[in-house]
Amino acid sequence: xxxxxxxxxxxxxxxxxxxxxxxxIESIAIYxxxxxxxxxxxxxxxxxCVGAAPVNESYLNIDAILKAAQLTxxxxxxxxxxxxxxxxxxARAVQNAGLLWIGPHADTIEKMGxxxxxxxxxxxxxxxxxxxxxxxxTDSELDPFTLANNIGYPLLVKATGGGGGMxxxxxNQPEELTSAITSAQAIAAKSFGExxxxxxxFIPHARHIEVQIFGYGNxxxxxxxxxxxxxxxxxxxxxxxxxxxxxxNATRQRMAAAAVKLAAHQxxxxxxxxxxxxxxxxxxxxxxxxxxxxQVEHPVTEMVTCxxxxxxQIEQALGTLTKTSQxxxxxxxxxxxxxxxxxxxxxHYMPSTGKLERFSFPAPSQSLRVETGYRQGDVITPYxxxxxxxxxxxxxxxxxxxHSMLKALRATCISGPKTNLPLLIxxxxxxxxxxxxxxxxxxxxxxxxxIESSTTTTHMENQ
Amino acid sequence: MTTLExxxxxxxxxxxxxxxxxTTVAAGDHIAxxxxxxxxxxIESSTTGTLLSLxxxxxxxxxEGQLLAxxxx
Numbered sequence: 001x002x003x004x005x006x007x008x009x010x011x012x013x014x015x016x017x018x019x020x021x022x023x024x025i026e027s028i029a030i031y032x033x034x035x036x037x038x039x040x041x042x043x044x045x046x047x048x049c050v051g052a053a054p055v056n057e058s059y060l061n062i063d064a065i066l067k068a069a070q071l072t073x074x075x076x077x078x079x080x081x082x083x084x085x086x087x088x089x090x091a092r093a094v095q096n097a098g099l100l101w102i103g104p105h106a107d108t109i110e111k112m113g114x115x116x117x118x119x120x121x122x123x124x125x126x127x128x129x130x131x132x133x134x135x136x137x138t139d140s141e142l143d144p145f146t147l148a149n150n151i152g153y154p155l156l157v158k159a160t161g162g163g164g165g166m167x168x169x170x171x172n173q174p175e176e177l178t179s180a181i182t183s184a185q186a187i188a189a190k191s192f193g194e195x196x197x198x199x200x201x202f203i204p205h206a207r208h209i210e211v212q213i214f215g216y217g218n219x220x221x222x223x224x225x226x227x228x229x230x231x232x233x234x235x236x237x238x239x240x241x242x243x244x245x246x247x248x249n250a251t252r253q254r255m256a257a258a259a260v261k262l263a264a265h266q267x268x269x270x271x272x273x274x275x276x277x278x279x280x281x282x283x284x285x286x287x288x289x290x291x292x293x294x295q296v297e298h299p300v301t302e303m304v305t306c307x308x309x310x311x312x313q314i315e316q317a318l319g320t321l322t323k324t325s326q327x328x329x330x331x332x333x334x335x336x337x338x339x340x341x342x343x344x345x346x347x348h349y350m351p352s353t354g355k356l357e358r359f360s361f362p363a364p365s366q367s368l369r370v371e372t373g374y375r376q377g378d379v380i381t382p383y384x385x386x387x388x389x390x391x392x393x394x395x396x397x398x399x400x401x402x403h404s405m406l407k408a409l410r411a412t413c414i415s416g417p418k419t420n421l422p423l424l425i426x427x428x429x430x431x432x433x434x435x436x437x438x439x440x441x442x443x444x445x446x447x448x449x450x451i452e453s454s455t456t457t458t459h460m461e462n463q
Numbered sequence: 464m465t466t467l468e469x470x471x472x473x474x475x476x477x478x479x480x481x482x483x484x485x486t487t488v489a490a491g492d493h494i495a496x497x498x499x500x501x502x503x504x505x506i507e508s509s510t511t512g513t514l515l516s517l518x519x520x521x522x523x524x525x526x527e528g529q530l531l532a533x534x535x536x
Contacts, residue, residue, distance in 0.1 A: 054476070054522075342500070351500040353474040353527075382475040382499035382524065 003028055004102075004314070005069045006044070007090075008080030009059060010373030011390065012294070013040035016078050019310040028072045030065060032058035034381050039373050046072055053383045059083045062090050066097050076100035076317060082385065085293040086113055086163075102317045104215070104269050104292045111266075112290045116160040116198045122287040125265040127258045130277065130286040132200040135160055138185050147199055148177055154202040157184040161192030165235025170202060206440050207278040208232065209244050209285065211259035212301045214312060214324075215268030222326045223256040224301050224309075230438040231427060233349055238420070238443070239427060240297040241336040242304050245398060245436030247278075255285055262290065270316055271298065271309045280439055296339070296390070299369050303335035303394040333394055334401040338409065338428075340372075340389040342380045344418040345450040351386050352418035355379045362411040367394040367404065380417050388419070398436065402428050422452040465536040467512060471525045475499030480521060486514045494532055495519065512536045 004020055005028040006013045013029060017040065020027040029044035034053035041047040048068045051058035058064065060083060069077060077094045079085035085103065088110035094101045103109070112118045116135045123129050133147040148155060148171070157180045159167030167187040169180035181197060189195040207230040215221040228244035229237045243252065259274035273295050275288040298309050307329070315321035343349045359376040362368065372389035374380070380388060391408050395401035406428050414421055426449040427433055433442070443449065475497040482494050488508040495506045512534030519531050 350473055350504070351475070351502055353499065382473075384500065386500040386502075 002026060003046075003072065003074045004076045004078055005030065005065075005072065005074035006040070006078050006080060007059070007065050008078075008083055008085075009035055009038060009040055009384065010387070011371040012080040012082075012296075012373075014043055014373050015371060016080060016310060017043045019308070019314060023311065023314060025314070028068075028074050030059070030068050032383070034383055038378070039375055048072055053381065055083070055383065062087075062093055065090075066093060069094075069097065069099055074099060076102055078102040078314070079293065081293050081296055086291070088113065100317050102270075102313055104272065105217075105267075108266055108268060109292045112292050114160050115158060115162060115289055116196070118289055119198075119200075119287065121266070122262055122290075125262045127262050127287045128285065130201045130203070130288075133198050135196040135198050136181065138189075138195045144177055144181055144199070145174060148174065151199055151201050154204065156200050156202045157181050157197050158200055159184055159188035159192055160196040160198055161188060161194055166191050167197070168235060171199075203277055203279050203286075204441070205280045206230075207244070207280055207438055208237075208275065208288075208440055209247070209255065209278045210273045210275040210291075211256050212295075212298070212309075213259050213263040213268070213272050213274060214309070215263045215266070215270060215272065216316075216323060217267055217269030219264050219267050220323075221260050221263035221268055222324060222329060223260050224305050224307060224329055225331045226252060226255060227297055227300050228438055229297065230440050231433075231442050232440055233345075233443050237297065237339065238341075239336065239338050239424065240300050241334065241398075241401070242300045243331060243334065244278075245438065248283075251283060251285070258285075258287070262287070268292075270313050271295075296387070297337050299371065299390070299392040300335045300337045303367075303369070303392055304331040304333060305329055306332075333396050334398045335392060335394045336401050336405050337390055337392045338405060338424045339387050339420075340391070340412075340414070340424070341386040341420045342388050342417040343386050343420060345420050345423045346452065349420075351382060353380050353382050354417045356388075356414065356416045358413050358415040360413045361389070361391070362408050368392070368408055388417075399434070402434060423450060426450075466515060467510060467534045467536055468530055469494060469506065469508065469532040469534065471497065471506070471527055471529045471531055473497070473499055473504065474527045475504065475525060477519045477521055477523045477525060477531075478503070480517065480519065482514050482517075484514055484517060488512060488514060488534070497525065506531060508534060510534070510536060 003026045017027040027044040029047040031041040050064040084090040088106040091106035157169040185195040212224040227242045229240045231239040273291040276285040361370045369392040393405040478498045479496040493505040
């Protein structure tokens, strides 16, 4: 492989370009008309425009991306996360065009992309799953009330093709069931092109814990331990850490073993994530879904294991990857990642756009990574994801990691669009968070954290 | 004639218009849907009225505070 095209934008495109540079591979960035001067387009060896600002015309435009690959003589395509990374048709189209696809087999992407089917696969592999139903299509003759009664309330209605919390509805009592199904089916039809939904038991006191795995494609797989991603808003992650606090080693090992079993069962190739819901009241865990891509929060794992997951991914595609055995993977210390979003937490996390008048971070070091696709003076548009940067801190223990992260956030200066920077500082300063009592309703139950406290405001003005 | 201006609460792209001129809307009815950063935000009528004018079209980018529609009460 000589030239790698990165079918993405923002920080992950920059991350992959960096990996290419250290590996002596030429990088090709794609960009939309809105991203002509974006950092990723500047950093790559070559950059090519693939269409107008809306994602359907550029970053999701399969024909335009393949044409760009052809014009620039790319040999391989890395999809990053989001956009086309879990689109089986894209994976197939890339391979049919004679290019190397940096990702798992298209069939695996397809199977895991269907959340109801993925549950069945997990069950088949002997992994615990939450009580749930089979698929419910719009013309289904199944009685949803019978299905729901068998599961019990509260429950979630989920789109089989869903992701990122889209098409997900919580149902607390039977009266809410019909409207939740109709509404989830409508969102699913619009967002994922198919309207099927399924029901799944809802665990109110839950943590979201996921295991990073790496598969060798032949039935061999290893894990790189877990990440706790419980701090979420609108079913989207805000802060992640590894190892998961307050969980016994025995439980961690059992979750890791379950994840490896599923990956091996699928003959999975490359980095992947097996997500679990962890019931804080019973210590039981259940398979939620498997993500067949490199994830936003992969640096958390990289910092505690000293493994370069993106490099492994590219080397695997090249056929030059040296196999690592499970016993060679150790974790050391604690890593925390904070996602900086251009949004206003005090106003229902409403997106916020505009020019980054100030955008500065503390200097990166061995124990601090700053990943961003933006620079001071860049404009945040409404076209793309609200995540504008992520900070990842490493320290010997959790208390120290929280302390360094707070220090890094307080040395971060952003003006222009509203961001969740004050919220991140409030989360890390919160007593129960410091005790490691994370759970998915954390932000919902601590609404006072969403309001910029006078201390954080004053501090930021002093910067 | 009392009129009410409906302005954008945030910058985004108009992805759908739900009402035609002359339509009577009630408080909470969706006049249009705005999309920003993958999030769909409904543009709601705050009161009962009739849609007098529309200043947007699908696919158009609007800035925070921009005039979107006028209702007669």
